[in-house]
Amino acid sequence: MRHFPLFLDLHGRDVLVVGGGGAAARKALVLAGCGARVSVVAERPDEELIEAAVGGRLRLHPRPFADADVEGRTLVVSATEEAGLDASVSAAARARDVPINVVDRPALCTFLWPAIVDRDPLTVAVCSGGAAPVLARSVRARIEAMLPANLGRLARFADSFRAAIKATRISGPARRRFWEGFFEGPVAAQVLAGDERGARERMLATINRRDQAAPEEGIVHLVGAGPGDPELLTLKALRLLQHADVIVHDRLIGPRILDYARRDADRINVGKMPGSHAVPQDQINTLLLRHARAGRHVVRLKGGDPFVFGRGGEERDFLLRHGIHVEVVPGITAATGCAAAAGIPLTLRGEAQTLNIVTAHAENGESELDWPALARVGRTLCVYMGAAAAQRIAERLIEHGRDPETPAAVIVNGTLPEQQILTGPLRELAAILGDAGAGPALIVVGEVVRRAAAWAGSAEPPRLMVAAVN
Numbered sequence: 280m281r282h283f284p285l286f287l288d289l290h291g292r293d294v295l296v297v298g299g300g301g302a303a304a305r306k307a308l309v310l311a312g313c314g315a316r317v318s319v320v321a322e323r324p325d326e327e328l329i330e331a332a333v334g335g336r337l338r339l340h341p342r343p344f345a346d347a348d349v350e351g352r353t354l355v356v357s358a359t360e361e362a363g364l365d366a367s368v369s370a371a372a373r374a375r376d377v378p379i380n381v382v383d384r385p386a387l388c389t390f391l392w393p394a395i396v397d398r399d400p401l402t403v404a405v406c407s408g409g410a411a412p413v414l415a416r417s418v419r420a421r422i423e424a425m426l427p428a429n430l431g432r433l434a435r436f437a438d439s440f441r442a443a444i445k446a447t448r449i450s451g452p453a454r455r456r457f458w459e460g461f462f463e464g465p466v467a468a469q470v471l472a473g474d475e476r477g478a479r480e481r482m483l484a485t486i487n488r489r490d491q492a493a494p495e496e497g498i499v500h501l502v503g504a505g506p507g508d509p510e511l512l513t514l515k516a517l518r519l520l521q522h523a524d525v526i527v528h529d530r531l532i533g534p535r536i537l538d539y540a541r542r543d544a545d546r547i548n549v550g551k552m553p554g555s556h557a558v559p560q561d562q563i564n565t566l567l568l569r570h571a572r573a574g575r576h577v578v579r580l581k582g583g584d585p586f587v588f589g590r591g592g593e594e595r596d597f598l599l600r601h602g603i604h605v606e607v608v609p610g611i612t613a614a615t616g617c618a619a620a621a622g623i624p625l626t627l628r629g630e631a632q633t634l635n636i637v638t639a640h641a642e643n644g645e646s647e648l649d650w651p652a653l654a655r656v657g658r659t660l661c662v663y664m665g666a667a668a669a670q671r672i673a674e675r676l677i678e679h680g681r682d683p684e685t686p687a688a689v690i691v692n693g694t695l696p697e698q699q700i701l702t703g704p705l706r707e708l709a710a711i712l713g714d715a716g717a718g719p720a721l722i723v724v725g726e727v728v729r730r731a732a733a734w735a736g737s738a739e740p741p742r743l744m745v746a747a748v749n
């Protein structure tokens with residue numbers, strides 16, 4: 280390791296930035312954000328610098344650089360984009376032993392400017408020793424994605440309890456064990472979810488607990504996994520999967536998504552029992568409760584969004600009734616995920632102003648659907664769990680006035696490599712479904728289907744078209 284990383288306290292220190300363009304402004308503002316007193320020397324400062332100076336964030340000296348400018352500075356940054364001037368600034372700083380960074384010229388630097396992940400007070404700095412700044416930025420982006428946005432709040436929360444933990448856990452190892460458990464545990468999850476008051480109460484209860492060996496209560500995250508493509512997981516879902524002790528998942532959650540989960544997490548598939556029956560809902564509820572009460576961090580992973588035909592509401596209410604902390608993490612629902620994959624805009628000016636999302640599953644009261652409303656022109660209808668009812672859906676819509684030629688699409692295994700998009704007129708809906716392969720299927724009915732990527736550019740919509748998409 281040639282460059283030693285360190286974190287410098289710049290609060291109230293004088294620093295100098297030379298240069299008048301965007302790079303100089305960015306550096307100057309980061310330094311100002313650390314509490315440094317920033318002076319900028321630039322013959323032609325750009326607007327951003329002038330605005331920052333007017334706002335009192337830095338002092339601007341619109342004149343040529345002089346060697347004496349570096350005197351008394353804690354550090355100097357040169358971002359002039361002029362090789363000769365950068366070299367002069369570097370020479371002046373080195374001659375006075377003032378640390379110098381020159382943007383994009385590692386040979387002129389005595390310190391390097393890292394790619395920064397700022398979760399103040401937690402800071403991550405990545406540096407490639409000047410060899411590959413783009414690589415350092417890409418590593419930074421990955422770390423950014425891994426770290427919750429409000430990690431700083433968690434650090435401050437922990438700090439506010441440090442003295443109390445020190446007083447109640449006398450030995451060093453006991454304290455370390457406590458903090459290790461804390462940062463992976465439910466109280467931290469509650470802070471990250473924004474419920475700092477609840478977390479504080481819980482933390483106090485934990486600190487004052489007599490039996491410190493008894494398990495703390497866990498937490499359940501109802502997490503939407505999206506329609507199937509792992510790239511459509513939210514950052515939050517990804518992070519929770521990587522921290523879960525137990526993952527209770529549906530049948531539709533494929534191995535490609537579970538690959539992102541913590542290796543040693545228990546995975547429980549409640550979609551299918553050995554005899555091919557789904558685990559009844561009350562048993563799923565009890566299972567979640569049991570694991571949460573054992574102090575485990577439970578992720579209840581559901582296809583799409585937990586609150587869209589996902590029974591997430593029932594699970595949440597059951598757990599809350601039993602005093603378990605629950606957080607819901609939304610996911611991309613099948614309608615939006617499949618529509619994007621098929622290139623169908625679900626609403627479109629002048630074509631579709633209303634989007635209806637319904638289920639045609641008999642148990643969910645298909646007969647109670649408001650068919651006259653659903654059949655109106657200018658609406659897009661997305662039907663979940665409608666494969667078995669396709670014939671009836673088409674009949675009801677046509678009966679209530681929808682044109683039999685209205686374009687319809689069936690998207691099977693949407694967003695997955697085996698995705699199929701089948702399209703045709705509404706009157707052919709059952710036949711279209713008959714041609715589809717196995718897998719979850721979403722029906723979309725409406726004029727906007729004509730805009731599907733596969734139809735775009737052809738004047739006459741094909742009667743039936745099959746498009747496999749990767």
Ligand SMILES: C[S@@+](CC[C@H](N)C(=O)[O-])C[C@H]1O[C@@H](n2cnc3c(N)ncnc32)[C@H](O)[C@@H]1O
Nearest residue numbers: 583584587589612613663664692693719720721
């Ligand atoms: C029990 S519902 C769950 C819906 C889920 N909560 C959501 O928000 O997408 C299952 C139905 O969603 C639809 N679905 C889910 N994933 C799909 C996919 N990848 N492709 C097509 N349809 C899908 C199908 O209609 C399937 O029968």
